[in-house]
Amino acid sequence: MGNGAHLDSDRHALQRLLDELGRLPGIGPKSAQRIAYHLLEADAEEARRLAQAILDVKRVVHFCPVCFSYATDELCEVCADAGRDRSQICVVAEPRDVTAIERTGAYHGLYHVLGGVISPMDKIGPEQLHVRELIARLADGEVREVILATNLDVEGETTATYLARAIKPLGVDVTRIASGLPIGGDLEYADEGSLARAMEARRGM
Amino acid sequence: MGNGAHLDSDRHALQRLLDELGRLPGIGPKSAQRIAYHLLEADAEEARRLAQAILDVKRVVHFCPVCFSYATDELCEVCADAGRDRSQICVVAEPRDVTAIERTGAYHGLYHVLGGVISPMDKIGPEQLHVRELIARLADGEVREVILATNLDVEGETTATYLARAIKPLGVDVTRIASGLPIGGDLEYADEGSLARAMEARRGM
Numbered sequence: 001m002g003n004g005a006h007l008d009s010d011r012h013a014l015q016r017l018l019d020e021l022g023r024l025p026g027i028g029p030k031s032a033q034r035i036a037y038h039l040l041e042a043d044a045e046e047a048r049r050l051a052q053a054i055l056d057v058k059r060v061v062h063f064c065p066v067c068f069s070y071a072t073d074e075l076c077e078v079c080a081d082a083g084r085d086r087s088q089i090c091v092v093a094e095p096r097d098v099t100a101i102e103r104t105g106a107y108h109g110l111y112h113v114l115g116g117v118i119s120p121m122d123k124i125g126p127e128q129l130h131v132r133e134l135i136a137r138l139a140d141g142e143v144r145e146v147i148l149a150t151n152l153d154v155e156g157e158t159t160a161t162y163l164a165r166a167i168k169p170l171g172v173d174v175t176r177i178a179s180g181l182p183i184g185g186d187l188e189y190a191d192e193g194s195l196a197r198a199m200e201a202r203r204g205m
Numbered sequence: 206m207g208n209g210a211h212l213d214s215d216r217h218a219l220q221r222l223l224d225e226l227g228r229l230p231g232i233g234p235k236s237a238q239r240i241a242y243h244l245l246e247a248d249a250e251e252a253r254r255l256a257q258a259i260l261d262v263k264r265v266v267h268f269c270p271v272c273f274s275y276a277t278d279e280l281c282e283v284c285a286d287a288g289r290d291r292s293q294i295c296v297v298a299e300p301r302d303v304t305a306i307e308r309t310g311a312y313h314g315l316y317h318v319l320g321g322v323i324s325p326m327d328k329i330g331p332e333q334l335h336v337r338e339l340i341a342r343l344a345d346g347e348v349r350e351v352i353l354a355t356n357l358d359v360e361g362e363t364t365a366t367y368l369a370r371a372i373k374p375l376g377v378d379v380t381r382i383a384s385g386l387p388i389g390g391d392l393e394y395a396d397e398g399s400l401a402r403a404m405e406a407r408r409g410m
Contacts, residue, residue, distance in 0.1 A: 013262045016261065017259060033304070047263045053221045054259075057252075
């Protein structure tokens with residue numbers, strides 16, 4: 001504990017941890033406090049592993065240049081997997097949706113992550129999403145079906161409708177995941193069974 | 206990305222973050238995933254600040270040698286504060302209970318953190334707690350009241366009863382926080398009003 005500034009920063013170490021934890025989704029002041037005290041009571045190695053895991057994930061994870069999902073190698077695990085069915089592309093809004101569908105084990109094709117959904121309120125149109133790159137992936141004729149798996153809410157439906165209109169003229173089948181998911185439901189929080197069923201019962205658009 | 210081992214460790218960076226987040230109290234698999242994706246989407250600076258706050262808190266926070274609460278200077282903020290009433294010591298189980306009582310603003314004395322409660326099931330007796338150090342603090346006659354603020358559950362009551370018997374022969378007043386808190390309730394989660402009232406309405410033991 002050297003000079004005054006350092007000492008002052010030390011003194012607020014707990015408050016800074018509470019502030020940073022409070023920025024995380026779903027973590028209110030009471031949860032932040034429980035977690036902070038857990039870390040204070042935990043052995044130093046557990047706290048160090050958590051800090052390192054946070055730093056590592058930011059260091060090594062980047063966007064796959066093909067599908068825009070998260071990747072740690074040059075390509076993401078799905079794009080790099082020679083065993084996947086390259087005739088299908090499932091289009092989702094966010095990388096976390098890829099994880100949700102992968103967990104079902106019911107889908108063996110490729111993905112394309114838009115990086116969001118069309119939302120005029122937030123000034124997000126097709127140009128702000130990876131739509132151009134999706135169209136480019138359909139050029140060589142290998143893809144025979146595009147499955148639109150955006151959320152079943154207003155923006156998700158708007159985005160699916162826009163993509164269906166853009167893709168069908170290219171002679172590629174366009175399907176939409178079935179509304180086996182609760183209407184207004186968030187893909188990320190769907191149970192695996194419902195999500196698997198919704199994938200199976202997808203309909204043409 | 207050098208050798209294979211490093212590459213393999215990189216590939217599991219997200220899984221390791223999910224594992225570490227899942228160890229935190231109140232964080233299930235879905236919450237861990239929400240937080241991990243939030244960190245992936247957040248700017249690198251936010252993630253770095255959280256990791257640093259975790260490391261800092263472990264580096265600078267230690268136990269106050271007088272009261273065994275958390276301290277960043279040599280003594281904790283309460284023990285170091287010349288403005289506190291040194292005739293009162295409030296005895297709590299854990300450092301987080303000090304924070305809960307400080308938040309009420311209703312108490313201006315000192316604290317003593319036991320570091321747990323008496324629990325025969327877990328083989329924790331008075332010797333495993335900072336009881337000896339509490340008794341030593343009462344030797345110089347400056348303390349006139351010890352307020353027992355352990356939780357109002359079985360272990361908390363057992364601990365309070367044990368301490369009352371040990372302290373009363375020393376000629377010091379012993380009081381117990383009022384059961385204005387819900388019976389079986391956890392001090393840490395009490396609202397500030399109830400906790401302030403429970404402190405005010407403390408009874409002699």
